[in-house]
Amino acid sequence: MLTKADPAQRLLRVGVQYRDFLKAKRTSETTKSRSLQISPKYTVAFWRGLELDPDNPKQEEWLKAVDVLRDRIQGRFIKPAQTLIDVDKSNHQQTYGFAILALDCLVLETIQGFREGMTNHTRLQRDNQDETKRRSR
16 A cells, blocks of 8 residues: 655656556547548548559559649648638738748648658758758769
């Protein structure tokens, strides 16, 4: 039986509880990420479930991947930018130009990331990919 006066045992118990909490949280986050929408019509689980064969670009799976990309670009960038353009037309001050330009830049970065096969748009990954390209020259 643990007593309140035994700090080492209490610390151990708290550590075990924290470990269990983190394990449950990771499981929950994994489940959430699988159902995360990467575009209006598609989830991460759908994207990860595609079996893309680089030797067969006409494969049905590639057509689905292209549709995911199209849906993502349209849903995340083009439609929001168009909404801002439409609102800006009715606004006498026309204040959304910077936000529209930012969305334009994001869509270009996204397309380039797809071209380069980037899975994460962090600076560290870009630096690592740049270094790999330099070494392969």
